[in-house]
Amino acid sequence: MKLATLARVAVAIRPPKLLVHLPSMHRPISILSRQITMDAKTVASRLTSSGLLRTQGLIGGKWSDAYDGKTIEVFNPATGEVIANVPCMGHKETSDAISSAHDAFNSWSKTTAAERSKYLRRWYDLIISHKEELGQLITLEQGKPLKEAMGEVSYGASFIEFFAEEAKRVYGDIIQSTLADRRLFVLKQPVGVVGAITPWNFPLAMITRKVGPALACGCTVVIKPSELTPLTALAAAELALQAGIPLGVVNVVMGNASDIGDALLASPQVRKITFTGSTAVGKKLMAGAAGTVKKVSLELGGNAPCIVFDDADLDVAVKGALAAKFRNSGQTCVCANRIIVQEGIYEKFANAFSKAVQTLQVGHGFSDGVAQGPLINEAAVQKVESFIKDAISKGAKVVLGGKRHSLGMTFYEPTVISDVKSEMLISREEVFGPVAPLLRFKTEEEAIRIANDTTSGLAAYLFTNSIQRSWRVSEALEYGLVGINEGIISTEVAPFGGVKQSGLGREGSKYGMDEYLEFFKRIDSDDD
Numbered sequence: 001m002k003l004a005t006l007a008r009v010a011v012a013i014r015p016p017k018l019l020v021h022l023p024s025m026h027r028p029i030s031i032l033s034r035q036i037t038m039d040a041k042t043v044a045s046r047l048t049s050s051g052l053l054r055t056q057g058l059i060g061g062k063w064s065d066a067y068d069g070k071t072i073e074v075f076n077p078a079t080g081e082v083i084a085n086v087p088c089m090g091h092k093e094t095s096d097a098i099s100s101a102h103d104a105f106n107s108w109s110k111t112t113a114a115e116r117s118k119y120l121r122r123w124y125d126l127i128i129s130h131k132e133e134l135g136q137l138i139t140l141e142q143g144k145p146l147k148e149a150m151g152e153v154s155y156g157a158s159f160i161e162f163f164a165e166e167a168k169r170v171y172g173d174i175i176q177s178t179l180a181d182r183r184l185f186v187l188k189q190p191v192g193v194v195g196a197i198t199p200w201n202f203p204l205a206m207i208t209r210k211v212g213p214a215l216a217c218g219c220t221v222v223i224k225p226s227e228l229t230p231l232t233a234l235a236a237a238e239l240a241l242q243a244g245i246p247l248g249v250v251n252v253v254m255g256n257a258s259d260i261g262d263a264l265l266a267s268p269q270v271r272k273i274t275f276t277g278s279t280a281v282g283k284k285l286m287a288g289a290a291g292t293v294k295k296v297s298l299e300l301g302g303n304a305p306c307i308v309f310d311d312a313d314l315d316v317a318v319k320g321a322l323a324a325k326f327r328n329s330g331q332t333c334v335c336a337n338r339i340i341v342q343e344g345i346y347e348k349f350a351n352a353f354s355k356a357v358q359t360l361q362v363g364h365g366f367s368d369g370v371a372q373g374p375l376i377n378e379a380a381v382q383k384v385e386s387f388i389k390d391a392i393s394k395g396a397k398v399v400l401g402g403k404r405h406s407l408g409m410t411f412y413e414p415t416v417i418s419d420v421k422s423e424m425l426i427s428r429e430e431v432f433g434p435v436a437p438l439l440r441f442k443t444e445e446e447a448i449r450i451a452n453d454t455t456s457g458l459a460a461y462l463f464t465n466s467i468q469r470s471w472r473v474s475e476a477l478e479y480g481l482v483g484i485n486e487g488i489i490s491t492e493v494a495p496f497g498g499v500k501q502s503g504l505g506r507e508g509s510k511y512g513m514d515e516y517l518e519f520f521k522r523i524d525s526d527d528d
């Protein structure tokens, strides 16, 4: 069996819904930092006075400004307003954060698994008890609808809970010795200080998916969130402090990405880099890690195929493809990037799918009923526009949408385009926006060939009512994750990660622990 098929998540039944019931807003008005704008204040007035709106980095347990006083603005993508100013940190602050993490490692790595488990459990409980405020922060700085943001909080917290439990299950091994008077043992020990670099599309979950297992194993971390969404990361760090996690175990720096990245890469004290983001930056980090021979985990970009066979249940396929494509306005690494439909069901699927897409309400993430928020910034909209222009120039047709939304800013109409071909830009690279390209195929072999015709290998989806086909095709797909008759495939209990240029290593599940452990061999002799 190929490696690509070993770590599959073949989900034939629907997992728990990612979208959750939204409790009423009943929290008291908080006192906000002076950097917060009036508009953001209106929204943020729903936050508690629990001090979650942090606007400084965290180094050795102390909230810190940039040493030269420089700041960067954090924007609300739905309105363009500045929400807050956060420090623009660089090499010096990162070096201090690494030193703090290194000092803290000495004691944290010696705590018992049971102690670390309790700290993580407290952190999890605090995240859940502040679910509403964290969801609001995510919507505020990232734009996704509040319901979806609250779903991210549950999903993000699930990694802390899972790894709180998994901390207690790090076992070694005893190996039969080749010599009678020797005993061989394998001990698993924490890697050391971890540099965790995360993107803006899941401001909480991409952090907890790394920091949960790192802390569970006894590692300490320096987190670098995206400059676009640092507030959620800082709120999570504040809750880690409130959970009593010792000072210096969790550090957060943000600002000049390449300066911070270079400092993490150059330091011999940092023993592991874990990164989620674009393939281009991932490659740079992988090359940079060679200088000090660090462990590297990379969760990179995707180009997910979503294959709909003639024998699929139409309703299931439409619902699944809709979820796989339009979650987070198409801004996820596992978003269906190419919807590949067999000719016998193509017209029926295209009609039903377009009707479903038409119902998606676009708007500010805080408005009721909204399913599609803004894109993260103007560059993201321009990328979508250029991909559509390229597709149309090569013969694709716009079925629905295909332009900026009348709301202005970075809102884009949910879009369906047909007659898409493999040579178009939109088939070759991730569009990272609310655009569903439809491609047509005749045979199963052709579908597999089209699906695998990419350098990416993160997620794939297939819709069929044939059990034999689902096994056959899922094993032929060169993807780390395959959803069968299901559009939502992420869960903390199964390994998440890509093959080919979509990355290295796995996050979540028991396999996610090994990424933060070294395996040491010990030899014990009978001799005195």
Ligand code: NAP
Pocket (backbone or CB within 6 Å): 197, 198, 199, 200, 201, 202, 206, 224, 225, 226, 227, 228, 255, 257, 258, 259, 260, 261, 262, 276, 277, 278, 279, 281, 282, 284, 298, 299, 300, 301, 302, 332, 333, 334, 430, 458, 498, 502, 503
């Ligand atoms: P990105 O531009 O690669 O940024 C990701 C992170 O890397 C950000 O924190 C960014 O900082 C930082 N960064 C940029 N240049 C750096 C450098 N030279 N050294 C160190 N750090 C650097 O990606 P993005 O646009 O934020 O995220 C979207 C991408 O992430 C998509 O390709 C998506 O598919 C991928 N993604 C993958 C997964 C997965 O699990 N496989 C999950 C989510 C997203 P600043 O933002 O501050 O510049």
